[in-house]
Amino acid sequence: MRIDFTKQLQAKLLYLVGPPDQVTLENRIFNSMCLLAMVVSVVQIPFNYFTGLRMTGFIFAILLLALAGLYYLSRFKNRSALSIAISVVLVNLLFAWIYFVSSGISGASLMTFTLTFFLVMIVAPRGQYVIWLVFNLLLVAAIILIEYYHPELVPNMYADRASKIVDLSATYLTSVLVIFFGTIYLKNAYNREKQQREEKTRVLEVLNTEKNKLFSIISHDLRSPMASIQSYLELMKDIQLPPEQKLQLEAELLAMVNNTQDMLYNMLLWSKSQLQGLTVHLAPVNVFKAVMTVLDIHTTFITNKRLHLTTDIDKNLTAMADLNMLQLIIRNLVGNAIKFTAPGGQISLEARQENQQCVITIRDSGTGIDPKRVPEIFSLKARSTFGTGNEKGIGLGLYLCGEYTTAQHGRIWFQNNPDKGCSFFLSFPLA
Structure with a gap:
């Protein structure tokens, strides 16, 4: 009192x-x-x-x-x-x-x-x-x-x-x-x-340090795919490759270009949020349609890596969220599941109602997350790691997932699976 x-x-x-x-x-x-x-x-x-x-x-x-x-x-x-x-x-x-x-x-x-x-x-x-x-x-x-x-x-x-x-x-x-x-x-x-x-x-000092680190990583990681593309074009110009080898190189380059595109897209979103701040437009979103649109984008990568994808989503489930932000989060999480799951592995995506919340789960049978990295997984301090197919990121995707989930009044968390791989969870209010 x-x-x-x-x-x-x-x-x-x-x-x-x-x-x-x-x-x-x-x-x-x-x-x-x-x-x-x-x-x-x-x-x-x-x-x-x-x-x-x-x-x-x-x-x-x-x-x-x-x-x-x-x-x-x-x-x-x-x-x-x-x-x-x-x-x-x-x-x-x-x-x-x-x-x-x-x-x-x-x-x-x-x-x-x-x-x-x-x-x-x-x-x-x-x-x-x-x-x-x-x-x-x-x-x-x-x-x-x-x-x-x-x-x-x-x-x-x-x-x-x-x-x-x-x-x-x-x-x-x-x-x-x-x-x-x-x-x-x-x-x-x-x-x-x-x-x-x-x-x-x-x-400001921390942000400046993280910004310098981020740009350093980007400048380093962009050189690799650009050099590979250049080498491939020079090879195509000078040597006539067998059809099988040519298809294999094209598939690898396509995956590399798409991965680089995702890196740049995340970077552009982060830069925009730093300059203009986050703008959130909450509205009822059909989770099934939002998720399936993202999965269509990743179909080629899932097929090339021979991954088994299963979905269990209520077609009538509706969450209060920003459609673009929600799809960005799912795209990053599914992209990470593909990246860290070995060929022939499994990825499952579920969405269900729990009380007054819509809970989305992305589960994979990949390498899991090192316990030492857990405290910084959603921060700019997170270090990028190579995927099972030598895919490279800049450690910005999960940071954006955390920022955008919080901006939509949602919650994001993860856990390593008992057998192998890890599961990411998203929770948003029902519409």
């Missing part, structure tokens, strides 16, 4: 100050100072009234109304720069007024000028520091000189010695507490901003 109350209080304070993703640090500090100053004013109004400084209490009431207006202008009208400038001038002029009705230099007004300058230096833009320093010094010097040459303008407003001690003590206590909590808030805000910047820097 106490934890819930604390969370509710923190949420309300965050709303009053301004969410960090919508309001700058300087503006949040200014909003906090306005709220803090309003609290101080609320305390000072009755305190000054009962200590005999009724005019001072009246001035604090005016200050309270002014601060409320400036806070509203900054927090809800996004006019923080104007609010800061008005508040600095207004608060200093009001404290100058308080100086003359609160016994002048014999009272507590100079401490309030010090506190005000501290708050101004926190919220003011860096380019205005000198301006507000000069303003504060000239204003304080002016009112002290006025009192020096015209002491009659500053009457003693304290009823007795006890009232003066109470006022000075209360002003000192208020100033110390405001400086204390203001400094803590400022340090915490600075540390949070610093941590966020460091975290962003670390993320």
Whole structure:
């Protein structure tokens, strides 16, 4: 119960100050100072009234109304720069007024000028520091000189010695507490901003490293099929090959070109998502039609590798998904099953309803997944490996599968089969 109350209080304070993703640090500090100053004013109004400084209490009431207006202008009208400038001038002029009705230099007004300058230096833009320093010094010097040459303008407003001690003590206590909590808030805000910047820097460094690694792998892996195609064309030009050998080379080159095309397609999708972000269009998708379209593309590879494919899919099963993303995921998973299954092996594809989820299973009798690679299988850290037919990838397919499944509010996971091979599972909400 106490934890819930604390969370509710923190949420309300965050709303009053301004969410960090919508309001700058300087503006949040200014909003906090306005709220803090309003609290101080609320305390000072009755305190000054009962200590005999009724005019001072009246001035604090005016200050309270002014601060409320400036806070509203900054927090809800996004006019923080104007609010800061008005508040600095207004608060200093009001404290100058308080100086003359609160016994002048014999009272507590100079401490309030010090506190005000501290708050101004926190919220003011860096380019205005000198301006507000000069303003504060000239204003304080002016009112002290006025009192020096015209002491009659500053009457003693304290009823007795006890009232003066109470006022000075209360002003000192208020100033110390405001400086204390203001400094803590400022340090915490600075540390949070610093941590966020460091975290962003670390993320950018990781992304940059992964990007360099990815491009290095691509540049390396693209050379191999291109060199093979070049060698084949040169061979065809110079030597007349027997028909059987020619068909075998053509089949190998076709598989190599298709594998390279898949690599480039994945790369283009990844690049697009990095530049433009993922765009998801969820709609009811007939799973049977979506899957069979993908399997038609892989028919040639399945036949050439003499794999046995079985399917068990409810023709009426409908999932809430993005058709293009779903087919990309299945194409990558089926492609991996073909790639890592030895000739003569088996691949099965099933889709069924479990509770309110559509669960798709791609199972193969291939080489399985090394347990050491499990933690990074859906990340950019995953290393590409050769298939049973020497097929090569770039380790990007499963990363895209994970990203696209999450974007569709789905789930993807896998496990090694008890005998051999592995099974990948996809789960999407039913339409």
